[in-house]
Every structure is written in structure tokens, then in C-alpha cells.
Amino acid sequence: xxxxxxxxxxxxxxxxxxxxxxxxxxxxxxxxxxxxxxxxxxxxxxxxxxxxxxxxxxxxxxxxxxxxxxxxxxxxxxxxxxxxxxxxxxxxxxxxxxxxxxxxxxxxxxxxxxxxxxxxxxxxxxxxxxxxxxxxxxxxxxxxxxxxxxxxxxxxxxxxxxxxxxxxxxxxxxxxxxxxxxxxxxxxxxxxxxxxxxxxxxxxxxxxxxxxxxxxxxxxxxxxxxxxxxxxxxxxxxxxxxxxxxxxxxxxxxxxxxxxxxxxxxxxxxxxxxxxxxxxxxxxxxxxxxxxxxxxxxxxxxxxxxxxxxxxxxxxxxxxxxxxxxxxxxxxxxxxxxxxxxxxxxxxxxxxxxxxxxxxxxxxxxxxxxxx
Numbered sequence: 001x002x003x004x005x006x007x008x009x010x011x012x013x014x015x016x017x018x019x020x021x022x023x024x025x026x027x028x029x030x031x032x033x034x035x036x037x038x039x040x041x042x043x044x045x046x047x048x049x050x051x052x053x054x055x056x057x058x059x060x061x062x063x064x065x066x067x068x069x070x071x072x073x074x075x076x077x078x079x080x081x082x083x084x085x086x087x088x089x090x091x092x093x094x095x096x097x098x099x100x101x102x103x104x105x106x107x108x109x110x111x112x113x114x115x116x117x118x119x120x121x122x123x124x125x126x127x128x129x130x131x132x133x134x135x136x137x138x139x140x141x142x143x144x145x146x147x148x149x150x151x152x153x154x155x156x157x158x159x160x161x162x163x164x165x166x167x168x169x170x171x172x173x174x175x176x177x178x179x180x181x182x183x184x185x186x187x188x189x190x191x192x193x194x195x196x197x198x199x200x201x202x203x204x205x206x207x208x209x210x211x212x213x214x215x216x217x218x219x220x221x222x223x224x225x226x227x228x229x230x231x232x233x234x235x236x237x238x239x240x241x242x243x244x245x246x247x248x249x250x251x252x253x254x255x256x257x258x259x260x261x262x263x264x265x266x267x268x269x270x271x272x273x274x275x276x277x278x279x280x281x282x283x284x285x286x287x288x289x290x291x292x293x294x295x296x297x298x299x300x301x302x303x304x305x306x307x308x309x310x311x312x313x314x315x316x317x318x319x320x321x322x323x324x325x326x327x328x329x330x331x332x333x334x335x336x337x338x339x340x341x342x343x344x345x346x347x348x349x350x351x352x353x354x355x356x357x358x359x360x361x362x363x364x365x366x367x368x369x370x371x372x
Contacts, residue, residue, distance in 0.1 A: 003088050004086070005057065006086075010057065011079065016204075017044060018075055020047065021048065029068060034112055047116055055229050065112075070107060084100060125216070130211075131208075135206040144175050146173065163185050163186065166186065167180045175323045175364065176247075178363075205229070248346055253284070257309070257336060258334065260334075270293055275295070277368060281370060291304045291306065335352040337349070337352050343370070346364045348364055
């Protein structure tokens with residue numbers, strides 16, 4: 001088994017695949033890349049048992065073979081090379097030799113048959129989404145997903161595919177984000193929960209890509225195919241909570257304000273809030289928004305006044321400042337609208353501008369009880 005490939009081309013592909021490999025694997029074989037050579041087509045796979053990523057590379061070769069190469073060692077070696085062709089040759093003593101312009105390097109390899117094989121999806125349903133649409137949907141929602149091992153369904157992003165549009169939802173029970181697209185549809189309705197790790201990988205690969213991504217899915221697995229790559233992962237098992245039930249429908253009080261102004265004010269004021277609750281108080285009366293925080297234990301307090309556009313009754317409501325900062329930072333619009341009903345009901349944050357046609361973002365944040 002022998003092939004020739006460009007050093008930078010190989011490194012670029014392997015760095016993407018390397019994102020799936022855990023630092024502390026229980027199975028030593030998972031610290032390897034699987035190289036599967038068939039003529040000029042080289043398939044490279046990486047896996048953590050839950051997710052498998054496969055990249056198809058074009059190389060110069062007329063041989064076939066399958067071996068597992070240590071991932072960390074290979075990546076560290078490739079990073080040091082300037083752009084040049086590298087020759088990989090499998091030797092008899094269970095090593096693979098890399099020949100560059102300046103020298104030779106031998107790595108011990110493992111048998112290709114030891115590598116766990118990827119799941120094949122039986123009778124999957126299919127949908128197609130543009131790469132950057134999917135990347136945007138992931139980055140708009142994934143930050144709101146939970147980290148609680150006791151509630152695994154909330155640790156992923158909920159995909160709702162339908163003939164009238166796609167909906168992506170993430171929540172950790174304190175905040176919720178719903179991202180909807182009506183300009184992208186699926187041939188048949190489906191729902192599944194995608195885990196965080198493969199989504200973060202997809203977000204990085206697909207950002208700015210206009211390539212179509214084919215999503216195949218069944219009860220337990222999903223497969224994303226695009227360009228020269230495939231990502232197959234196990235879905236999160238369980239039923240997603242009824243998120244529509246927690247979004248308040250009647251919100252008579254509406255506040256519209258410059259996003260950056262609001263965000264920077266919360267960041268400043270929250271420095272003076274209690275370090276456990278991170279509580280800030282919003283007091284809205286007329287066209288004035290008063291943001292305040294205090295830490296009684298240390299006699300620290302801060303207060304700021306901002307002008308805003310407000311329709312509704314005077315209201316006083318408390319929020320965890322960290323959640324508001326996360327949400328406002330994730331948005332890219334100039335102005336935001338905060339809809340409120342009562343101090344004990346969730347606030348709804350939506351962008352007032354900057355959305356594409358057919359795109360909608362709804363962010364929901366639970367209030368905290370104010371100590372009067």
C-alpha cells in the first residue's frame with residue numbers, strides 16, 4: 001500500500017476529522033485515523049463510537065489497503081511541513097513510512113479491521129439544507145442547550161422538519177431559543193434530537209458554505225453528507241419537552257431598544273450583582289428603562305438609565321444577567337424587542353431587524369424572583 005498526497009491538503013482534512021477524537025479514549029484504536037485506500041480514492045475516518053466522520057481524499061496511487069494511523073502523531077508531524085508532496089508507504093515491520101523532501105518518518109500502525117465500523121442507516125428519510133443555513137441554525141441555538149446529564153434530551157438541539165419549514169430548538173429550562181426557517185422545507189415531517197458534539201463540528205465545517213447538505217435520518221441515527229464528507233451520529237434518545245407550552249402567547253408589554261446599548265449596560269451593571277444569582281432588575285416606566293443590580297453582602301450596587309421605545313404598563317422584572325448577555329451576544333441585529341406579560345412569566349427576546357426572508361428567531365428567558 002502506497003500513495004502520494006499534498007501535505008497541506010491532507011492536514012486540512014485531518015484537522016477537521018481530529019475534532020471528533022476524544023483526549024482520553026477507553027479504546028486505544030479510537031486514537032487513530034482509519035485510512036482506507038482504493039486506487040486514487042483515500043477514505044479517512046475518525047470516530048468516538050457515538051459519531052463517525054469520513055472524508056474522501058484524492059491521492060496518487062494504484063494500490064489498495066486499510067490501516068489505522070495514530071492521529072496525534074500524524075497531525076503533529078504534518079503541521080511542521082511546508083506545502084510539498086508526501087509519500088506514504090506501508091512497510092513489512094508494521095510501520096508506515098512518510099517520505100518528504102527532507103527526510104523519512106516511520107509510524108507504527110494498527111490493523112484496519114480493528115477500527116469500529118460506522119452505522120449504516122436502514123430505510124432513512126431524507127432532507128436537503130444549504131450548508132450555511134444549517135451552520136446558522138446551529139450557532140443560533142446550540143449555546144442555549146443544557147449540560148445536565150440527568151436530562152440528556154435537553155443537552156442537544158431539537159430538529160423539527162416539516163413540509164412548511166424547519167424549526168431548531170434548544171433549551172436548558174432557564175433559557176430557550178427557537179430558530180425557524182420557512183424558506184427551507186423537508187419532504188416529510190420528522191423530529192429528532194442531535195447531540196452537541198457533532199453539531200459543533202458541523203458548525204465549523206459548514207460556516208459560509210453554499211454546498212447542499214443531505215440529511216438522512218431514522219429512529220436512532222442521522223447522517224449528514226456534503227462535499228467530500230460524511231458525518232454519522234447517534235441521536236439523543238427520548239422525547240423533547242413541549243416547548244410551545246412555555247412560550248407566553250399574550251405579551252402586552254413591548255420594549256424596543258438598541259441591542260449594543262442594552263448589552264453593554266447589562267454587562268456593566270451585572271458586575272455589581274450577587275455572584276451567586278447574577279440578578280439584575282429591569283424597571284420600565286414610560287420611555288425609560290432602569291437597569292439595576294446590588295450585592296447586599298458587600299454593599300455593591302449599580303444603576304443605569306436608558307431611553308427606549310415602550311408600549312405597555314409600568315413593570316418591574318428580574319433576570320439572571322448571564323442569560324441575557326448570552327442571548328444578546330448571539331444576536332447580530334441593531335435593535336431588539338423584549339416582550340413581557342408579568343414579572344413571573346418568561347420574557348421573549350426577538351431581533352427587530354437584520355433577518356433574512358423566511359427566518360425567525362425567538363429567545364425566551366425565565367425571570368428570577370425579586371427580593372423587594
